[in-house]
Amino acid sequence: MSKIILAIFVLLLHVLLFSSFLDIGTNLVLLSANLVTLFLGIYYYKTLSPIKFTLFLTGYLILFLFIFAFLNSPLLFSLFIILYASLFRLPVLLGYLIIFIFSTLVMTPYWVQFFLVMALFYTIIIGLYIKRQSLFLIITFSIGFVLLFIICIPILYIMMQNTPQSIITSIKDPKLIEAIKNSLLTSTISTIIVLIFGVPLAYAMARIEFPGKKIVESMIDLPILVPQTVAGIALLVIAGPKTPLGDFLSSTFNISIAGSYVGIIIAQVFVSSPFLIRSAISAFELIDTNLETVSRTLGASNLSTFFKISIPLALGGIFNGIILTWSRAISEVGSLMVIAYYPKTAPVYLYDQFIQYGLSETKPAAILLIITCLWIFIVLRWIRYYPIGRKFVRN
Amino acid sequence: MLEIKNISRVWGNFSLKNISLDISPGEYIVLLGPSGSGKTLLLSTIAGVYTPDNGQISLKGKDITSLPPQKRFVGYVFQKNYLFPHMSVRQNIIFGMKHHGYTKKEMSAMTGYLRNLLNLSSILDRHDTRFLSGGEAQKVALARALAIKPDLLLLDEPMSSLDYDNRNSIIETLKHVNKELKLTTIHVTHDITEAKSLAHRIITIKNGEITVLKTRS
Numbered sequence: 082m083s084k085i086i087l088a089i090f091v092l093l094l095h096v097l098l099f100s101s102f103l104d105i106g107t108n109l110v111l112l113s114a115n116l117v118t119l120f121l122g123i124y125y126y127k128t129l130s131p132i133k134f135t136l137f138l139t140g141y142l143i144l145f146l147f148i149f150a151f152l153n154s155p156l157l158f159s160l161f162i163i164l165y166a167s168l169f170r171l172p173v174l175l176g177y178l179i180i181f182i183f184s185t186l187v188m189t190p191y192w193v194q195f196f197l198v199m200a201l202f203y204t205i206i207i208g209l210y211i212k213r214q215s216l217f218l219i220i221t222f223s224i225g226f227v228l229l230f231i232i233c234i235p236i237l238y239i240m241m242q243n244t245p246q247s248i249i250t251s252i253k254d255p256k257l258i259e260a261i262k263n264s265l266l267t268s269t270i271s272t273i274i275v276l277i278f279g280v281p282l283a284y285a286m287a288r289i290e291f292p293g294k295k296i297v298e299s300m301i302d303l304p305i306l307v308p309q310t311v312a313g314i315a316l317l318v319i320a321g322p323k324t325p326l327g328d329f330l331s332s333t334f335n336i337s338i339a340g341s342y343v344g345i346i347i348a349q350v351f352v353s354s355p356f357l358i359r360s361a362i363s364a365f366e367l368i369d370t371n372l373e374t375v376s377r378t379l380g381a382s383n384l385s386t387f388f389k390i391s392i393p394l395a396l397g398g399i400f401n402g403i404i405l406t407w408s409r410a411i412s413e414v415g416s417l418m419v420i421a422y423y424p425k426t427a428p429v430y431l432y433d434q435f436i437q438y439g440l441s442e443t444k445p446a447a448i449l450l451i452i453t454c455l456w457i458f459i460v461l462r463w464i465r466y467y468p469i470g471r472k473f474v475r476n
Numbered sequence: 477m478l479e480i481k482n483i484s485r486v487w488g489n490f491s492l493k494n495i496s497l498d499i500s501p502g503e504y505i506v507l508l509g510p511s512g513s514g515k516t517l518l519l520s521t522i523a524g525v526y527t528p529d530n531g532q533i534s535l536k537g538k539d540i541t542s543l544p545p546q547k548r549f550v551g552y553v554f555q556k557n558y559l560f561p562h563m564s565v566r567q568n569i570i571f572g573m574k575h576h577g578y579t580k581k582e583m584s585a586m587t588g589y590l591r592n593l594l595n596l597s598s599i600l601d602r603h604d605t606r607f608l609s610g611g612e613a614q615k616v617a618l619a620r621a622l623a624i625k626p627d628l629l630l631l632d633e634p635m636s637s638l639d640y641d642n643r644n645s646i647i648e649t650l651k652h653v654n655k656e657l658k659l660t661t662i663h664v665t666h667d668i669t670e671a672k673s674l675a676h677r678i679i680t681i682k683n684g685e686i687t688v689l690k691t692r693s
Binding site for chain 2: 374378381
């Protein structure tokens with residue numbers, strides 16, 4: 082009985098009050114939304130505790146004040162209160178709804194990206210909560226997520242800026258394709274070079290102690306510290322044209338580091354080597370040296386032990402290093418602008434386009450580059466954790 | 477068989493001082509001492525992990541003082557089993573034989589022999605050594621060391637990380653192996669009962685010096 086009285090009250094409210102400033106269509110939608118909410122509300126009043134019911138009413142009031150009164154958009158309000166009222170008993174979904182409402186109404190220009198990242202965050206938090214992870218760890222994770230948020234939003238945003246057509250047009254630009262090929266080729270060669278020299282160095286650094294080890298460690302990290310342009314200038318000063326080393330290289334081997342693939346590779350090796358060496362050192366340090374001793378007492382030479390015991394057990398860490406070094410090499414731009422503007426690698430080409438034609442011309446190419454790199458990155462990560470992970474990475 | 481003459485070596489503030497030992501073929505020696513007494517360092521020196529500063533080690537009449545571990549034919553079993561985690565049980569056992577140039581036929585014959593000797597039939601075909609129990613893993617480690625037909629077997633507290641049942645089963649296994657193979661063995665421990673149940677001769681070591689040599693009555 083009381084249901085009908087309340088329904089009639091809501092009806093009268095709409096007819097008498099809202100009709101004065103809402104058109105009839107909007108008013109009708111609002112009325113039906115309110116009626117749905119009313120009936121669900123009565124149901125909640127009967128089944129939920131008073132505190133939860135108060136919470137339900139508060140939520141309704143906030144939505145009303147915010148969307149109806151503040152943003153003055155009765156149709157959105159109708160939509161959201163129906164969703165709100167029906168999802169109220171499902172707190173997980175309600176969370177997504179709140180994120181959705183917040184992204185569409187507050188972060189309107191970036192709502193898709195914002196919603197995606199926040200939904201991901203929310204999903205992880207819910208997972209942690211269900212696993213009864215400690216509150217402190219959830220808070221530390223949340224604080225850290227701010228950083229990931231700053232990283233993800235621009236990348237997601239630019240990827241949704243262009244239609245697939247414009248990306249396809251940029252695929253047809255032969256100069257861009259050439260530049261991407263250059264990038265893939267040089268960064269792969271650089272990574273192989275770093276691998277060949279870096280892994281033995283890392284093994285030695287993990288196994289031996291010597292006076293001055295700290296100095297060698299700082300030398301390994303030096304490229305991270307030196308600004309990229311400075312690295313380029315330094316390489317040109319020692320081996321560029323009209324320097325003793327440069328003259329020797331060009332007269333003896335007919336190679337020049339300025340404006341050549343050799344130059345690009347040297348610059349990339351210079352800036353990217355620390356990542357592989359660092360992760361390989363930590364990987365080797367994690368291996369119990371007694372495993373290597375056992376291998377030697379069984380008759381394996383130092384070399385066999387290195388290849389059959391140490392390398393397989395450190396492979397996960399080394400592969401992480403490969404991924405980081407390759408990524409660093411392919412994204413290098415600062416030193417290349419100084420040492421080898423031509424042949425153009427993709428990041429240099431993009432910068433060139435940006436300077437010449439501006440932002441909107443560069444966007445599709447940038448997206449293409451992101452997609453290429455991201456795809457390779459994902460494949461490498463997959464290899465790291467599945468085929469390699471299963472076979473070698475154990476504790 | 478194994479002759480150690482006056483070896484000494486300094487590691488920071490610890491040293492092995494003038495150790496001499498003469499061990500006859502097939503003898504089971506237990507090296508008994510508290511932790512920090514230098515028993516493991518002595519064993520590692522015999523295995524070739526460290527070279528002594530002075531003195532001489534000879535095995536089967538051959539001077540091995542400066543040989544690296546891979547050329548000494550010494551089987552070494554540690555406190556932890558140190559099975560190679562990226563290899564199966566069988567691959568662990570044949571690892572040493574591969575490096576000593578055994579043929580496939582010889583390897584499978586030896587594996588079969590060790591399976592019977594150490595009762596490995598239920599675990600020999602396991603792929604993942606992580607799922608072995610402590611005793612099983614230690615048996616595989618022992619099989620791996622025996623597979624290269626070592627002249628000398630070194631056991632560094634092989635039972636200290638095992639529970640009571642596993643410990644007894646390894647003690648029985650070691651007795652059986654010693655009886656079957658007549659293999660000269662040096663077994664390091666700090667457990668006197670373990671020492672008494674296995675040793676032909678007990679040697680005690682303290683602060684890097686050998687203190688008592690006694691033969692089991």
